Amino acid sequence: MSQTNSSASSDFDKDMSEEKVFGTEPNHGGHDHPQSIEFGFWLYLMTDCLLFASFFATYAVLFMNTAGAPGGAELFDPKLVMAETGLLLTSTMTFGFAMVEARRCARTQAGTGKVLLWLGVTFLLGAGFVALEVHEFSGLIADGYGPDRSAFLSSFFALVGLHGLHVTAGLIWILFMIFEVKIKGTGGRTLTRLGRLGLFWHFLDLVWVSVFTFVYLFGVAQ
């Protein structure tokens, strides 16, 4: 398997060296070129990063204001967060596998079975992550520690909920891509769409590293 990969990637390098410089290709107005599209999506992710940054700043400012309710050390369950981390990290790897197979399909006209398999596994792992988060949130709310209880809990639900909403959006996107790959295969546009979904999914795992460190583990270690 690694042999086919290395020969494929050297193929790719050769292609890349023949590729014209980014942004200067004369026949494209800039809208259709996959590199431009992906760079545009990258810029969106950077603005999303700033959205998360402002939510992190809000949390950092408010987390001590517990209004007499328990803080993170009492409310957070590190084992649950550990399971969430494992699920999301594994899903980021399985999405990578789906991308490797999709590129192979696009090159060799092979069947899309493995792409669909890895996309399906990624979806299940992501869904498991969201299920655990919903479980945690509903448990907190049932115990009377909902977002209305204290400024700390408001900012906690806002930040972690924002990330959870992003993951949910990613899950819907994965479902759409599963159908698209099933119907159309992994031809040109589908492959670049998968690439953007990959950026989104890997980016969400990167944000989660900050969430579990600066929210949960900092809270537990207090």
Add this chain to the structure above:
Amino acid sequence: MSQDTGRELGGYRSYITGYVIALVLSAASFWVAMGGALSGWSVFAVLAVLALVQILVHLKFFLHLGLKTEKGRFDMLTLAFTTLVLVMVVGLSVWIIYASNAVMMG
């Protein structure tokens, strides 16, 4: 191949390598926070460093950020700018609030 996007792409090996390193770093973070081997401010310092290293690992092995292509350099430039704004938004907010807390409590 004209549809490829210029990102420096990896095979299975890149993702598996990144996964193993990230898993070890995550496990270390949980161990530091829950194990009680460290105490006081050193816990937070070690956790922050572990998170930073893991973010760099994710950028390299999952997002395949690199400087080899023109597009990779554009990606890196925008990321650097975002990081600057991010550090200012979070860092200065924290600074202002803790400084004012210190003034009000003292």
